[in-house]
Amino acid sequence: MFVLNVTYLAPIEAVEPHIEAHMKWVAEGYERGWFLASGRKNPRTGGIILAKGNREEIEAYLAQDPFVTSGVAKYEVTEALFSRTAPGLEALAN
Structure with a gap:
C-alpha cells in the first residue's frame, strides 16, 4: 500500500487550470486498479x-500527472504495510 502525498508548489489559482486534466488522470489510475481512495487536503494545499x-x-x-508536468505540484510516496483494518477495508491490508 502506498500513501501518495500531493503538495501544491503554486498558489491554488495556478493549480485550478489543471484540475480537469488531473481528474482524468486520477480516473485512469482507478481504471488500472492502482488507486483505492483519493481526495483533497483541508486546507487545500x-x-x-x-x-x-x-x-x-x-x-x-x-510523473505523468498534469499537476506534475505543469510544475504546480509534487508527490511524496510512503509505503505503508497495514496488518489490520476495520471491516470493509481489507483491500488496504498487505
Whole structure:
C-alpha cells in the first residue's frame, strides 16, 4: 500500500487550470486498479491518494500527472504495510 502525498508548489489559482486534466488522470489510475481512495487536503494545499501495485510503475505514472508536468505540484510516496483494518477495508491490508 502506498500513501501518495500531493503538495501544491503554486498558489491554488495556478493549480485550478489543471484540475480537469488531473481528474482524468486520477480516473485512469482507478481504471488500472492502482488507486483505492483519493481526495483533497483541508486546507487545500494538495491531496492524498491511497494506491496499491508496483512502486516503480506507480512512480512512473505519478510523473505523468498534469499537476506534475505543469510544475504546480509534487508527490511524496510512503509505503505503508497495514496488518489490520476495520471491516470493509481489507483491500488496504498487505
